[in-house]
Amino acid sequence: MKDIRVRLKRILQDESGQAVVLAAAGMVVILGFAGLALDIGQMRYEKRQLQAAADAAALSAALEISACSGTSDCSAMMTAAEQAMTENGLTVSGGNVLEQCASGSTTALTLTVNNGPCALGSTSSDPNYGSKSYVEVVVAEPQNTFFARVLGINAKTISARSEATQGNSQFCFYTSTLPSTQSQTGMLLNGGTINASCGIMDDSSSGYALSTDSGVNVTSTVFDVNGGWSPDNGGTYSSTPKLGVAQVSDPLSYLSPPTVGGCLYSGNYLPSNGQILNPGNYCGGINLNNGVSVTLSAGNYYFGGPVNVGTGDTLTGSAGVLLYFYSGSLTMNSGSKANLVAQTTGPYAGILIYQNPSDSSSIILDGNTTSKWEGAIYAVDANLTFNSTGNAAAYTIIDVGSLTLNSGSDLVLNTNYSSLGGGSPLKAGAMLAE
Numbered sequence: 001m002k003d004i005r006v007r008l009k010r011i012l013q014d015e016s017g018q019a020v021v022l023a024a025a026g027m028v029v030i031l032g033f034a035g036l037a038l039d040i041g042q043m044r045y046e047k048r049q050l051q052a053a054a055d056a057a058a059l060s061a062a063l064e065i066s067a068c069s070g071t072s073d074c075s076a077m078m079t080a081a082e083q084a085m086t087e088n089g090l091t092v093s094g095g096n097v098l099e100q101c102a103s104g105s106t107t108a109l110t111l112t113v114n115n116g117p118c119a120l121g122s123t124s125s126d127p128n129y130g131s132k133s134y135v136e137v138v139v140a141e142p143q144n145t146f147f148a149r150v151l152g153i154n155a156k157t158i159s160a161r162s163e164a165t166q167g168n169s170q171f172c173f174y175t176s177t178l179p180s181t182q183s184q185t186g187m188l189l190n191g192g193t194i195n196a197s198c199g200i201m202d203d204s205s206s207g208y209a210l211s212t213d214s215g216v217n218v219t220s221t222v223f224d225v226n227g228g229w230s231p232d233n234g235g236t237y238s239s240t241p242k243l244g245v246a247q248v249s250d251p252l253s254y255l256s257p258p259t260v261g262g263c264l265y266s267g268n269y270l271p272s273n274g275q276i277l278n279p280g281n282y283c284g285g286i287n288l289n290n291g292v293s294v295t296l297s298a299g300n301y302y303f304g305g306p307v308n309v310g311t312g313d314t315l316t317g318s319a320g321v322l323l324y325f326y327s328g329s330l331t332m333n334s335g336s337k338a339n340l341v342a343q344t345t346g347p348y349a350g351i352l353i354y355q356n357p358s359d360s361s362s363i364i365l366d367g368n369t370t371s372k373w374e375g376a377i378y379a380v381d382a383n384l385t386f387n388s389t390g391n392a393a394a395y396t397i398i399d400v401g402s403l404t405l406n407s408g409s410d411l412v413l414n415t416n417y418s419s420l421g422g423g424s425p426l427k428a429g430a431m432l433a434e
Contacts, residue, residue, distance in 0.1 A: 043143055043158055050139045050160035053088040055432060058137040060084040061113055062164035062430035067254070070132060070345045070421025072115045073099040081113050081137060090139075106157065109141040117163055126163075126434075132421050134165045134433055162432065169251060169428035170222060172198035172413055174399045176209070177250040178357070178380050181401040186227070189235065191215035191407030192386065197415050202226065203247050204402075210241055215407055251426045252378050252399050257356065258324055258348070260302045268305055277301075279321075285328050288313040288336075296321050298343070303328055306361075311335035318372075322348045329361035329379070334388055336367050341393075342375025350397070350417070350425035355379035360401065365389055369410065376425055386411050394419065397426060 060080040068074035078097065085092055090109060098104045098112040101119055112119075117136035120126040128134040140159035173196055176186035186204030189212040194200070199222035202209050209227030214234030223237060224245040264280030270287050271277060276295045277286075285305025288294055292310075296317035306328040309315045313336050317323075320343040323330065330353060332338055342352040352375025355363070362383045365373065369390035376397035377384065384400040388408035394416040405411065417424045 043156065046141070046143055047158045047160060049088075050090075050141060050158060051162070053085050053090050054137045054139045054160040054162040055164075056084040056088055057081040057111065057113070057139070058135055058162040058164035059430045059432065061115070061135040061137065062166055063427075065115070065133065065135065065166050066349075066422045066425050066427065067347075068115070068422055070349065072132060073113055077115060077135065078113055081111060081135075085111055085139070104140075107142055110139070112138040112140075114138070119161060128163060128165075128433060133423050134163050136161065136163045161434075163434040164430050165433050166423060167428045167431045169424065169426040170199040171201045171224075171251075172196065172395070172397045172415055172424075172426070173200040173220070174248070174251060175202050175403050176204035176226075176401060177248065177399065178401065181381060182206070182226075182247070184402060185209060185211050185230075186225075186402055187211070188402070188404045189213060189216040189218070190405060192217075192405045192409035192411065194218045194220065194405065194411045194413070196220040196411075196413040198413060199224065201245075201248060202241075205247070216405065250380055250399065251428070252351075252376065252380075254427060255348075255351065255354065255378070257326070257354070258300055258302070258322070260324070260326055263304075282307075288315065296340075300324060300348070302326060306331060309333060309336040309338070313337070315340065317341065320344060322351055323353050325353070325355040325359060325361070325379075327356065327359060327361075329355060329359070329363045329382065331364045332366050332371075332389075333364075334366045336371075338365070338367050338371045338373060340373055340375070344419050345421060349422060350395075350420050351376045351378060353377045353379065355382055357381055363400070395424075397424070 061077045064077040064080050067076045092109050092111045096105050096110040100114050104110040114136040116131040116134050117126050117128050119138050123129045138161045142157045176182050182205045186202040186209045191213050200220045202225040205227045207228035208230045210225050211230040212233050212235045216235035219238040223239045223241045225241050225243050226247050263283040266283050268284040268287050269282050271294045273292045279299025281302040283304040285303050286307045289310040291312040293314040298319035300322045303325045304327045307330045309332045311333050316339040318339050318341045342350050357380050360381045364385045366387045367389040372393045373396050374393035379400045381401045383402045385404040386409040387406045390410045391412045396413045
């Protein structure tokens with residue numbers, strides 16, 4: 001009996017083989033954490049891929065902010081974001097393309113486009129929260145683990161978030177952006193004043209792209225000229241014209257001419273004093289004279305002939321109008337008054353006067369100091385002349401074939417686009433905001 005107790009004691013005191021057991025148990029833990037490290041590395045790689053795709057999708061969607069005209073997540077924006085994902089090697093099924101922080105699948109790749117941003121929940125977390133000037137993209141995808149399964153971690157969802165907005169163009173004044181107009185003088189400044197809170201771009205390649213007189217006074221943030229400056233180069237400038245600047249493309253070339261319906265009036269229409277006109281096709285144009293005051297209801301007006309506003313006449317379209325000239329042009333005579341404001345939503349938000357790009361009929365804008373041209377004057381193949389006028393608009397964009405400014409004009413170009421949900425209609429690229 002004593003021998004049995006001795007043997008049992010020896011067995012219990014014998015430590016041989018315990019190191020193997022401990023090593024085996026330790027190896028399981030070590031391999032688990034090594035596998036976890038490998039899985040984390042893989043997930044970090046996948047997250048970088050998702051972040052690149054989210055950035056691309058946000059930038060592409062932001063380029064469509066103007067096209068959406070204040071409508072959140074319009075089809076152009078959503079399509080642009082999806083295409084950017086595809087170009088980055090990620091395909092999202094239709095049911096997993098979401099809007100405005102909607103809940104989606106937890107088992108598949110999802111793309112959420114938010115215009116404005118909503119993922120962070122408040123302006124304290126995101127200063128751009130709710131702003132339609134920004135697009136937020138969130139991309140999420142579940143990732144299966146491999147080695148970390150030893151620790152019971154089978155999958156983890158990774159996500160990436162990005163915000164982008166349209167960059168603001170430094171210019172609001174363009175001349176000679178069409179090849180057909182680049183050989184002529186882009187700006188003929190015979191006197192008067194230009195006060196622009198933006199840049200001026202004279203895209204003419206002519207040696208006389210800019211021609212000036214000593215009586216002209218120009219204030220602008222920059223004044224770029226592709227071609228030359230006439231020897232008669234007097235005047236005063238807050239920014240000296242810089243010559244030889246690279247040409248730019250037409251910033252409003254993305255616009256498509258509106259569809260023109262049948263004639264509302266077939267001849268040259270003569271409205272009576274105090275008359276309110278309705279949108280439609282005025283095939284022969286409109287003629288105001290003898291102290292007539294006419295109001296345009298909100299909407300699109302199409303003209304197949306000239307619109308003439310005589311001395312003492314007033315043309316008002318403050319409720320939001322588009323004046324589209326498929327033939328002919330606008331003449332505001334000395335002593336007339338304009339109170340014209342572009343639409344704030346829709347495909348032509350911010351576009352006030354749109355002249356057929358193949359129509360070279362000259363535009364003349366005169367008027368008193370309280371006249372208002374709020375919107376873009378887009379007549380890319382035509383000459384625009386200011387003789388004696390002011391401009392009280394919150395913003396004005398000029399994109400024309402050439403400009404003539406005569407003594408007595410006080411042309412003010414402000415850049416307050418706060419009335420436009422999508423900001424300025426000028427395409428200026430997109431940039432990441434976060």
